[in-house]
Amino acid sequence: MRKSKVYIALLHYPMYNKRMDIITTSITNLDLHDIARAARTYDVDGFLVVHPSENQHALLKEIVSYWQEGYGGQYNPDRKEAFSILKTFYKLEEALEYIKNETGQEVLTVATDARIYPNTVSYRDLKKEIMEENKVFLILFGTGWGIQREIMESCNYILEPIEAERTYNHLSVRSAVAIILDRLLGEAWY
Numbered sequence: 001m002r003k004s005k006v007y008i009a010l011l012h013y014p015m016y017n018k019r020m021d022i023i024t025t026s027i028t029n030l031d032l033h034d035i036a037r038a039a040r041t042y043d044v045d046g047f048l049v050v051h052p053s054e055n056q057h058a059l060l061k062e063i064v065s066y067w068q069e070g071y072g073g074q075y076n077p078d079r080k081e082a083f084s085i086l087k088t089f090y091k092l093e094e095a096l097e098y099i100k101n102e103t104g105q106e107v108l109t110v111a112t113d114a115r116i117y118p119n120t121v122s123y124r125d126l127k128k129e130i131m132e133e134n135k136v137f138l139i140l141f142g143t144g145w146g147i148q149r150e151i152m153e154s155c156n157y158i159l160e161p162i163e164a165e166r167t168y169n170h171l172s173v174r175s176a177v178a179i180i181l182d183r184l185l186g187e188a189w190y
């Protein structure tokens with residue numbers, strides 16, 4: 001049983017596009033479903049969806065209420081369960097404030113990306129901290145072509161990329177979340 005609390009956030013701004021311009025990406029329904037299910041499966045303490053725009057929050061509200069209160073939740077209670085840990089925010093700061101209020105502890109941010117950054121933390125070392133220390137972590141996942149460098153470097157930790165040495169490395173965020181949750185919170189199958 002792990003000692004630390006672990007939250008995950010899905011960010012949509014500031015992200016890169018393939019020309020490395022800063023953009024705001026759109027909410028993807030599949031991301032919400034797949035990441036909520038993976039997060040619930042690994043007992044993540046909260047799945048925080050962060051998006052700056054009003055109209056995307058209207059869409060988020062529609063999707064989430066359909067599965068939390070609406071016909072979706074009646075038809076598929078497991079999906080309702082997965083969506084029960086999903087919360088929505090406009091800014092990363094608001095998400096951090098929410099966790100701080102909920103846990104009464106400082107939040108350690110962990111950034112993820114397919115690119116290689118200096119001073120990354122290994123899965124083994126971060127897993128050890130999560131299992132053995134009473135801390136609170138928020139793991140940041142991006143969209144588009146990844147999280148803006150300044151946000152990455154403002155985090156307490158940057159996690160090693162999955163399979164950094166491979167020539168082809170374009171995992172979807174849904175796949176990256178599942179792999180990273182299994183490596184950090186999964187059973188010691190190896």
Ligand SMILES: C[S@@+](CC[C@H](N)C(=O)[O-])C[C@H]1O[C@@H](n2cnc3c(N)ncnc32)[C@H](O)[C@@H]1O
Binds near residue numbers: 177
């Ligand atoms: C669609 S991917 C972005 C793909 C983008 N080409 C990139 O280089 O990250 C969105 C997010 O998935 C996660 N991700 C994708 N590939 C990853 C990898 N190899 N290692 C760690 N995280 C990864 C990161 O959170 C990334 O911001």
